[in-house]
Amino acid sequence: MRTNGHGAARVGIGGPVGSGKTALLERLIPLLRGRGIDLAVITNDLVTHEDAERLRRARLLEPERILAVEAGACPHTVIREDPTLNMEAADSLDRIFPDLDLILIESGGDNLASTFSLDLVDYWLFVIDVAGGDDIPRKRGPGVIQSDLLVINKIDLHPYVGVDLQRMRAEAAAVRNGRPVLCTNCRADEGIAAVADALCDAVLYRGA
Amino acid sequence: MSDPLVIESIIGDRGDPALAGRLHEIGHHGVMETLVVDPADLPRRRFHSLTDAGTACFVALPRSARLFDGAVVWLDGQRAIVVRVGEQRWLRLAPGANAALELGYLAGNLHWRVRFDGDCLLVAVDGPIEAYLARLKDFQQRGKVRIVE
Numbered sequence: 077m078r079t080n081g082h083g084a085a086r087v088g089i090g091g092p093v094g095s096g097k098t099a100l101l102e103r104l105i106p107l108l109r110g111r112g113i114d115l116a117v118i119t120n121d122l123v124t125h126e127d128a129e130r131l132r133r134a135r136l137l138e139p140e141r142i143l144a145v146e147a148g149a150c151p152h153t154v155i156r157e158d159p160t161l162n163m164e165a166a167d168s169l170d171r172i173f174p175d176l177d178l179i180l181i182e183s184g185g186d187n188l189a190s191t192f193s194l195d196l197v198d199y200w201l202f203v204i205d206v207a208g209g210d211d212i213p214r215k216r217g218p219g220v221i222q223s224d225l226l227v228i229n230k231i232d233l234h235p236y237v238g239v240d241l242q243r244m245r246a247e248a249a250a251v252r253n254g255r256p257v258l259c260t261n262c263r264a265d266e267g268i269a270a271v272a273d274a275l276c277d278a279v280l281y282r283g284a
Numbered sequence: 285m286s287d288p289l290v291i292e293s294i295i296g297d298r299g300d301p302a303l304a305g306r307l308h309e310i311g312h313h314g315v316m317e318t319l320v321v322d323p324a325d326l327p328r329r330r331f332h333s334l335t336d337a338g339t340a341c342f343v344a345l346p347r348s349a350r351l352f353d354g355a356v357v358w359l360d361g362q363r364a365i366v367v368r369v370g371e372q373r374w375l376r377l378a379p380g381a382n383a384a385l386e387l388g389y390l391a392g393n394l395h396w397r398v399r400f401d402g403d404c405l406l407v408a409v410d411g412p413i414e415a416y417l418a419r420l421k422d423f424q425q426r427g428k429v430r431i432v433e
């Protein structure tokens with residue numbers, strides 16, 4: 077069932093530079109579409125449309141369903157302090173696609189302090205990766221702690237970077253007081269369904 | 285599990301005279317349920333939750349709506365659901381001599397939600413208090429802030 081006339085659910089994807097936010101989108105989009113979810117994406121880059129163009133080239137969604145917002149400054153300002161650019165982009169998607177279920181908003185790569193305003197999104201995930209080091213959860217960045225879902229990506233790389241994945245995962249769960257943590261490998265398409273389940277369960281109504 | 289009640293609008297304020305009569309009626313002959321929302325979660329427009337009576341709800345409000353304490357979100361012949369905002373914890377801080385500006389800067393830089401009360405700065409505590417105390421430790425040691433309560 078669709079809750080009508082209220083616009084699509086909005087989900088934020090934040091995280092440090094290069095942690096795999098766009099790679100996760102590239103995996104999530106076909107999966108969510110396969111579940112019959114009407115989808116659009118907004119990407120945020122500093123001064124280019126790099127990620128939006130990458131997604132358009134991948135042809136996972138019609139190009140009109142991929143909008144780019146140029147942050148121009150620190151990426152966190154446009155998802156937290158003044159999210160109006162992103163809100164306007166999401167509003168315009170709602171107007172163009174009245175049956176839209178879900179808008180995924182990728183933040184520009186930032187640091188561990190970045191968080192999403194709940195004025196912009198209904199739910200947000202924070203993507204870190206094992207190559208960033210297993211001490212990242214212990215550093216208790218607000219993104220790591222406050223996000224609705226923490227994703228630890230690039231788990232395929234853990235043997236090469238000397239990371240104890242079990243420990244990293246356990247420490248992440250501990251600093252988050254048990255709130256959800258999921259592991260993914262976007263290269264090999266592992267763990268993506270669990271991420272899709274988590275965000276669908278949180279913001280979409282999937283009744284009988 | 286049965287399907288959740290889908291809450292798509294805020295019907296009004298518990299205090300509205302127009303609603304008070306119906307709520308009173310339901311209080312006697314039906315079920316009054318409370319949906320507790322954490323203060324930090326008030327801006328959320330889509331989430332799943334349970335009322336105090338265990339009724340599953342899926343809240344999906346329009347972008348223009350914002351929950352508040354006393355918001356009536358469900359009303360039918362037998363049942364009313366009213367939002368209660370969980371208690372907000374505050375940390376009361378007294379700045380040391382000539383340290384008020386610095387303390388204000390710190391709080392802003394950390395994106396803390398604050399209120400002012402006379403000479404004190406009130407900081408909304410969302411999540412574990414240790415995280416706040418850790419940020420204040422250095423200020424405290426240098427006499428730039430006193431934690432009143």
Ligand SMILES: Nc1nc2c(ncn2[C@@H]2O[C@H](COP(=O)(O)OP(=O)(O)OP(=O)(O)O)[C@@H](O)[C@H]2O)c(=O)[nH]1
Pocket residue numbers: 091092093094095096097098099100127183184185186229230231232233260261262263264
């Ligand atoms: N081995 C491995 N590489 C990955 C994985 N996910 C992403 N990558 C690679 O990591 C690099 C960065 O991925 P992106 O998806 O561009 O990361 P991003 O977070 O969107 O980066 P910014 O938007 O620039 O902050 C790319 O070279 C990806 O191919 C993964 O799970 N495993």
Ligand SMILES: [Mg+2]
Pocket residue numbers: 097098099127182
């Ligand atoms: Mg990207």
